[in-house]
Amino acid sequence: GAGVSQSPSNKVTEKGKDVELRCDPISGHTALYWYRQRLGQGLEFLIYFQGNSAPDKSGLPSDRFSAERTGESVSTLTIQRTQQEDSAVYLCASSKQGGPTNEKLFFGSGTQLSVL
């Protein structure tokens, strides 16, 4: 596609519910990143995919968070039993290959998650 697409753009959920966030990277981009941005805070790394494998999951805050990626395409970030501290903007980014040149990241517009 023309850019990185994230859906939904806004999600309001009740504490304890599960949510699924979707990211469609730019076609042909092998590297995909998930970041979290709490209000007034910087970008917090969550997970990085190279193809459909995740070499680095070190940023996932707890076992309630998981992510998967189908081939070199769509990725979903799932948060189970949401808590109020999960409220944030979840940003997805993709790049052509990641790795040695750590090329330019192209960011989506994010999903604003609000947990009531």
Add this chain to the structure above:
Amino acid sequence: AQSVTQPDIHITVSEGASLELRCNYSYGATPYLFWYVQSPGQGLQLLLKYFSGDTLVQGIKGFEAEFKRSQSSFNLRKPSVHWSDAAEYFCAVGAPNRDDKIIFGKGTRLHILP
């Protein structure tokens, strides 16, 4: 593992004044360094990047940054800011390894006085 620090949370400058945003990194070798800008209501956009070679890097919108190995710094500069430069600026560091992630600083919010 790499890390990055942006010491200033907020910076306020007058329109037309010069700007310098600080960034310090920690990494065992020469990292890859980036500056991104997040304007209100817009996504993150790459301003410039440093991989190797000339330590003074030119970017878009009149920005430049200088890599100083001795100070582990990659400060962003602009000679004369415009009101449209008001935004949040993020320094980021990556490592020259295929599986290494890109880590962002906490950001510096730039305010412009008319």
